[in-house]
Amino acid sequence: MVVLILLLLGLCFGSFVNALVWRLKKKRDFVRERSECTHCHHVLAWYDLVPVVSWALLKGRCRYCHKKIDDSPLTELAVAAVFAVSYLFWPLGFTAVGWVLFGLWLVALVLLAALFLYDxxxxxxxxxxxxxxxxxxxxxxxxxxxxxxxxxxxxxxxxxxxxxxxxxxxxxxxxxxxxxxxxxxxxxxxxxxxxxxxxxxxxxxxxxxxxxxxxxxxxxxxxxxxxxxxxxxxxxxxxxxxxxxxxxxxxxxxxxxxxxxxxxxx
Ligand SMILES: [Zn+2]
Structure with a gap:
């Protein structure tokens, strides 16, 4: 059950990482603004942004200009996988402090994923x-x-x-x-x-x-x-x-x- 939740969380955060990296590159405010296609700048609807699923349905192309989507679903899958693996192999135990450290680790993983992609x-x-x-x-x-x-x-x-x-x-x-x-x-x-x-x-x-x-x-x-x-x-x-x-x-x-x-x- 926890693994399932972490997989879903990981997919969402992976998606966030993809968006974050582009917006940092363009020095935009990454909280307020809506996501858009990196080619035609068409604002994306929520159904274009469902992790992995949207990418698969659109066969990796923008719904509006049909150019290749830059954001790879690999980021989403990788973050989801690392979230789940971290839980399964967590070395510090799940005491109260263990959970806090685990939470910190998940946040660190999101930042590390963004740094990985940006670098x-x-x-x-x-x-x-x-x-x-x-x-x-x-x-x-x-x-x-x-x-x-x-x-x-x-x-x-x-x-x-x-x-x-x-x-x-x-x-x-x-x-x-x-x-x-x-x-x-x-x-x-x-x-x-x-x-x-x-x-x-x-x-x-x-x-x-x-x-x-x-x-x-x-x-x-x-x-x-x-x-x-x-x-x-x-x-x-x-x-x-x-x-x-x-x-x-x-x-x-x-x-x-x-x-x-x-x-x-x-
Ligand atoms: Zn486009």
């Missing part, structure tokens, strides 16, 4: 999305250490600093050394959220995962000639995928890694 389309991680995300990270850390992992204040501070150093520090260093050539400052800010929410162990895991995912996507791209060495690939989407994986499956990934690498010895 993919225009190679930029906008601050309007990034700052609320970092805000969630701060609230998250406070709740986490107050209720789920009550340790000495000094340990908390050390953990938070290590978490920030593990991703944001690393990327900040790369940013400084390469003068913004290798990584963008958006990646550094994303690293702040990652460090806060993941902690340093899973933060480092996420950095590693992001590189593995990037490698798996870029190598075939280079081999088939779809990319060249000069293709600029935004790194944000890889970091975002890795963050989701590290939060939900961090323990399992580390355990699997240890058993593969150290299996013969242990």
């Amino acid at each position: 993919l389309k225009w190679s930029l991680l906008p601050n309007v999305l990034m700052f609320p995300l970092i805000g969630i990270g701060v609230v998250w850390v406070v709740l986490y250490y107050s209720f789920l992992a009550p340790v000495a204040p000094l340990v908390v501070v050390t953990n938070i600093l290590l978490g920030l150093a593990s991703v944001a520090g690393l990327y900040g260093l790369l940013y400084a050394v390469s003068k913004g050539e290798w990584v963008g400052f958006g990646d550094v800010k994303l690293g702040i959220f990652m460090g806060l929410v993941l902690g340093w162990q899973h933060g480092l895991l996420a950095v590693m995962l992001a590189n593995v995912i990037a490698f798996l996507i870029i190598i075939p791209g280079l081999m088939t000639g779809k990319m060249t060495k000069k293709t600029r690939i935004p790194f944000g989407p890889f970091l975002i995928l890795a963050t989701v994986l590290a939060l939900l499956f961090g323990e399992q990934i580390v355990a699997a890694y240890v058993s593969v690498v150290f299996g013969p010895i242990v």
Whole structure:
């Protein structure tokens, strides 16, 4: 039942993400204005906006100008899937605080999905999305250490600093050394959220995962000639995928890694 609700919520929020990204690009007020076709600017009716269903009925084309709809139903399906998977594999339990963190995570996922799409389309991680995300990270850390992992204040501070150093520090260093050539400052800010929410162990895991995912996507791209060495690939989407994986499956990934690498010895 919860999974079903989350799937439906995810579809709606996925749809919202599609609209949000376009309106941010065009610097519009994304709360008041009605959705419109990106080609002919015809205002869309509610029946054009039903997640996935409208897209399928219209065969991916605008009802009015018949050009291809830019917004992919993949966003809606992906957000719905990640919502459901997050519930099924939620690592922090469903105590009262667990639920609050889960709620925060869903909001974070919506922001992350929007950042993913924006970075993919225009190679930029906008601050309007990034700052609320970092805000969630701060609230998250406070709740986490107050209720789920009550340790000495000094340990908390050390953990938070290590978490920030593990991703944001690393990327900040790369940013400084390469003068913004290798990584963008958006990646550094994303690293702040990652460090806060993941902690340093899973933060480092996420950095590693992001590189593995990037490698798996870029190598075939280079081999088939779809990319060249000069293709600029935004790194944000890889970091975002890795963050989701590290939060939900961090323990399992580390355990699997240890058993593969150290299996013969242990
Ligand atoms: Zn149109």
